[in-house]
Amino acid sequence: MRRLAFLVSCLCLVNACRQQAAPAAARDVVVWREVGSWSGHGNLQSQNFTSDTGGFRVRWETRNETTPGAGTLKVVFRSGDSGRAIMDAVDVRGVGKDSAEVGDNVRWYYLTIESANVDWTVAVDERLRGVAR
Numbered sequence: 001m002r003r004l005a006f007l008v009s010c011l012c013l014v015n016a017c018r019q020q021a022a023p024a025a026a027r028d029v030v031v032w033r034e035v036g037s038w039s040g041h042g043n044l045q046s047q048n049f050t051s052d053t054g055g056f057r058v059r060w061e062t063r064n065e066t067t068p069g070a071g072t073l074k075v076v077f078r079s080g081d082s083g084r085a086i087m088d089a090v091d092v093r094g095v096g097k098d099s100a101e102v103g104d105n106v107r108w109y110y111l112t113i114e115s116a117n118v119d120w121t122v123a124v125d126e127r128l129r130g131v132a133r
Contacts, residue, residue, distance in 0.1 A: 027131070034124070037122065038123075048110045052128075058123070066118070074114045077111060
């Protein structure tokens with residue numbers, strides 16, 4: 001019986017002395033939340049949207065250019081309060097697709113999208129901070 005008690009005590013001691021696994025390190029990550037997306041041909045004014053961070057990614061695509069070299073797309077963030085231009089996000093000619101990151105302040109915004117001779121798609125995502133474990 002004493003041997004059994006001694007053996008159990010030794011096993012408990014060995015188990016208690018084992019090194020615990022280190023927790024996974026947390027790291028900061030960027031997460032994108034879609035604010036809205038629009039598509040069309042010609043000009044458009046979006047509805048108002050708010051920003052909690054002031055950081056955005058604008059994804060855009062132009063296609064079906066009616067006259068080669070004549071297609072244009074311009075996307076401007078405007079103040080939802082005053083209507084003044086805050087920042088130009090996209091100003092391109094021709095057919096293509098890309099994304100651009102832009103930033104300003106926390107506020108209400110809307111977009112003006114001006115285009116000629118192309119079909120377009122524009123999507124806006126807000127940059128959020130997160131922690132991955």
